Each structure stands twice: as C-alpha cells, then as structure tokens.
Amino acid sequence: MASLFSKTITLGRELKITDEEFRNLRDFIYEQCGIYVADNRKYLLENRLGNRLKQLNLKDFGEYYYYLQYDSAKSSELRKLFEVITTNETSFFRNPPQLKVFQDNILSSVIAEQRKNGSKKLRIWSAGCSTGEEPYTIAMIIHEILGPDVSSWDIRITANDLSERVLESAKRAEYSDYSLRTTPKEVVQKFFDADGKTYTVKPEVRRLVQFGQINLKDKAHLKRVERSEIVFCRNVIIYFDDEMKRQVISAFYDNLKPGGYLIIGHSESLHNISRAFKPNHYPGAIIYQKEA
Numbered sequence: 001m002a003s004l005f006s007k008t009i010t011l012g013r014e015l016k017i018t019d020e021e022f023r024n025l026r027d028f029i030y031e032q033c034g035i036y037v038a039d040n041r042k043y044l045l046e047n048r049l050g051n052r053l054k055q056l057n058l059k060d061f062g063e064y065y066y067y068l069q070y071d072s073a074k075s076s077e078l079r080k081l082f083e084v085i086t087t088n089e090t091s092f093f094r095n096p097p098q099l100k101v102f103q104d105n106i107l108s109s110v111i112a113e114q115r116k117n118g119s120k121k122l123r124i125w126s127a128g129c130s131t132g133e134e135p136y137t138i139a140m141i142i143h144e145i146l147g148p149d150v151s152s153w154d155i156r157i158t159a160n161d162l163s164e165r166v167l168e169s170a171k172r173a174e175y176s177d178y179s180l181r182t183t184p185k186e187v188v189q190k191f192f193d194a195d196g197k198t199y200t201v202k203p204e205v206r207r208l209v210q211f212g213q214i215n216l217k218d219k220a221h222l223k224r225v226e227r228s229e230i231v232f233c234r235n236v237i238i239y240f241d242d243e244m245k246r247q248v249i250s251a252f253y254d255n256l257k258p259g260g261y262l263i264i265g266h267s268e269s270l271h272n273i274s275r276a277f278k279p280n281h282y283p284g285a286i287i288y289q290k291e292a
C-alpha cells in the first residue's frame, strides 16, 4: 500500500500534491517556459493550481498533469497555467536609483551616440514587462530626455511577456494609485490622465510601446525580435534555473547592437551565467554592456 504521504489527499477543501505529482508538474512547467519551481516551493503549486483543479473538477494533481498533456483543451489550459504560475509583481518607476542611472548615464549616452551617427532611431526591449509599468516608465523617461524632439525620432519599446492576461491589462494602460507608489508626483501629473481612482497613461507615452506575447524559452522567437540598443529584463531571470538564465542572457547578447546595454533586476546577477558583458558600476546599479 502506498504511504499516506505519497498519495494525493484532500484535507477539507485543500488539495495536497504528492512528491511524484510535484516532480512531474515541475518538470513540465520548466520544459514549457523555463520557470523552475524549487523543491521547497511545493506549496506554490498547491496554492496556485488548487483552484484550477477545483474549477476543472479534477480529483488530484496527477489528473491535472494528464489534462495538460492530452486533453483537447490543452493549449488553452497551458495559457491558463502560465497565468497562474507567473509572478507579475511590478510598479512604475521600480527601483529609482537604477532608473536614475538609466536616465543620466545610459539613455543620454545612447541618444548622444545616435545623434553623432546622424540616426534618430532607438529600439528598447522590455522582456518580461508584466502589466506594462516598466515599458511605460521607460517611455516617460525618454519623453523627459528628448522633450518635444521626441516626435522627430523613430522610437519603439518592444514589451513582451508570457502571460496574455497581463498583456491585455498593459494595453488598457489603466492603473490604480498602488501602481504609482514609487512614481514622483510631477510625473503622475505630466503623463497620466486621472479620472477618480483610475490613472490612464497618456497617448504620447503609449505610442512608443508595442506589446506582444513571447516565451523566453522559445529560442527561435527570441531571434526574431528586432535588434536593440538597450534590453531591460528585470526581476524575470530570478524565476529561472542557471541553464535557462544562460540561454536567455545569451539571446539578449545576440539581440543587442555593439555597445548596447543590458539592465537586469537589482537583486539579480550574471555571476556564473555570462562573462560576455562588461559590468559598469554606478552608485546603486550595475549596468551590463556588450563590447562596441
């Protein structure tokens, strides 16, 4: 007889995952999108997928694993799985010291370099953009730097995420004051239309951002992204294992133009992942640069 702990058991309404079910689902999620759920985070799958099992009337996580692979609804279920297992925490002007370095050092020098070369084109990639706060923040900083001259530039911020739900929300560009918790008041006044409790990003900011779905596990898709002067991928690789981190960082390296910049999250590092970039140290931020 199987031990109590190796069987799926229902405690009240709470579904428990067995070790085997956990391993199967964990490996499946990793294969599909590169998100790695560590052994000590079993509860995460239980908590986040438990409701989904109840909605589908499935009795345990083994049935759900089977459903994901063989049911006729497996593609739409995979999209739902992505929505449930991704962590989409974000805000406008997240990590102000890093963004100050971006504004004062990185963007200013990229713009100066383009001007020197007689070009007014700028491509920035926000990979793992969640509900849009990051790419819109970048667009606002560009407006701050270029002022009215912005309309004479060819600028595109390509903003991608795995979850279609967050992208739909990003395209609506409507936010509550919670999303604006680290945004300076004058920026809110300048770049949002406020209507009661809702703050809508102004059209001139939205115009610079193009949203689209991408799976960072999909190497072929990554190769098709237009080459960029700057790549933002903040607070995303933290969910990947080292192998997936290496793949994604190497794709960003290939995407960047010579001399281009990679900006990762404050708590993330390329240590043991890539030696291809030069780390530039600034107060409050390390910005990685591809050789010119």
Ligand SMILES: C[S@@+](CC[C@H](N)C(=O)[O-])C[C@H]1O[C@@H](n2cnc3c(N)ncnc32)[C@H](O)[C@@H]1O
Residues within 6 Å of the ligand: 033, 034, 035, 086, 087, 088, 089, 090, 091, 094, 127, 128, 129, 130, 131, 134, 160, 161, 162, 163, 166, 214, 215, 216, 217, 233, 234, 235, 236, 239, 265
């Ligand atoms: C914590 S949010 C970070 C948002 C923003 N970059 C920031 O720093 O505020 C991480 C985002 O990465 C996305 N993500 C995770 N795995 C992904 C993958 N394989 N492909 C594309 N996006 C992914 C998630 O959907 C989520 O929206």
